[in-house]
Amino acid sequence: MHPDSVRETDRVPHGGSDDPDLLEFSANTNPRTPEGVAEVYADALDAARSYPNDDYPEFRAAAADFADCDPGDVVPTPGGLAALRLAFAVRVSPGDSVLVPYPSFGEYAREIRLQGGDPEFVPHDELLDADPADHAAAVVCNPNNPTGDAYDPDALRAFAARCRDADALLVADEAFLGFTDRPSLAGTDGVVVARSLTKLFGLPGLRAGFAAATGDLGHDLAIARRAWSLGTPAARVGAHCLGQSAFVAETRERVRRERARMADALRDDFAVYAPDAPPLSASSAPFLLLDLREGGPEDGEQSPAELVAAARERGVAVRDATTFRGLDAHVRVAVRTPDENDRLLEVLSDVRD
Incomplete structure (x- = not known):
């Protein structure tokens, strides 16, 4: 920062x-929240007297199954916004420009600016036609907030490939994707996916989410992540919710x-x-x-x-x-x-x- x-x-x-x-x-x-949340949370309180297992194997396995990626690609975070900050922190340097959709979630521009970067705003319905060359990163919100529309999966993957060819990180905010049956970009090279449990499972105060990325990018996120980034109740409730198909x-x-x-x-x-x-x-x-x-x-x-x-x-x-x-x-x-x-x-x- x-x-x-x-x-x-x-x-x-x-x-x-x-x-x-x-x-x-x-x-x-x-x-609404899934059945059993209160019981899982209560059972986790006693275990919270000790530090959590910083590998979070159960949470990562549940998140990987939910997003259809490898557990090794999952980086636990206290909410989707923490995943976004982590993504920008490992790839955006002072003076870098980042393609940002509008109207969309205001935290993208704020987090980029906190890293010293410069958001370059693009209408959200024109973003996939933008040229990612000469930009450190691009952001997509899918479905977009506040408009609610979702990108065509093939067009989105084609844009991800163009970003990868231009050596520009693609940050995909999928906070609302769980409300759809559309595929996630998790597991796609050159992409950081940010997911939140806040919206779909009705638990905004729990602060649980994850980033997903492959290869060196995933390694960088894992290294930069704070230790014990999820409390034990958040990790256990999160794993429980992610399995409630x-x-x-x-x-x-x-x-x-x-x-x-x-x-x-x-x-x-x-x-x-x-x-x-x-x-x-x-x-x-x-x-x-x-x-x-x-x-x-x-x-x-x-x-x-x-x-x-x-x-x-x-x-x-x-x-x-x-x-x-x-x-x-x-x-x-x-x-x-x-x-x-x-x-x-x-x-x-x-x-x-």
Whole structure:
């Protein structure tokens, strides 16, 4: 990390509320968790009186099986963001440029700047056409946050090959890929995959995730990783969750069904972001991006801040998406359970009348 850059870099706003009285649609986490999590966590507390096995064999095996890669490619991290920082730390030097999509997760640019690098922003739907030559790295978010669209797997692998030929690292943030049946880039040479257990398994406070990379790149990540990077409860709960295939399948089906239902209902009052041309597809993520410039109050345009405040007064938290680069009239809403989604639809219809 570059000391001068730290002084010049700010924090990044995020969704999420700690108000228990609000129905949470501003953070994209699963409202359900796999069965047995509490029991696994409780059993791990006694073992937490000793340092964990720093090799994390059970966690790495479960992560490798989940992402379809070799256990030796897995580097345990306390969340997906820690995996991203690790990737940039081993490959980005002061003055390096990195291709970064927008609108997308704001932490990419922040982490690159902390290393002294320079983010070069590219529209997320044009990123796979960008030339990675003369860049230290490129970043893809798949599916993209906050738009929700996912890249065509063949186009993404072709871009990974171009990055490899240009000696540019490809960092693939797959925080939401578990909500789809699309293949991971884990195990692809020249690529660092960052995965999080936060979103799919509904455990944002657990702080468990992993990076995956092969060869010298994987070796560098493993060496740079902090010792005991996962606490024992996080490692054991993480391994348990990663093995819950039935839970994952049920979650994917629920999100697919509810996302389509919500999008249909919301189109009466919003423009719902839904690309339908390659290399992207319509939302594959557990959220929807809404444009406030269509529908809504007849007596004037409603700002995202006004909508967020009005929804909050009715007990629902939604995300002001104007904090994402390139968006100025948008909000993002998560996909939760059917009853909760019904409440969101009711509130948003009310505040748009």
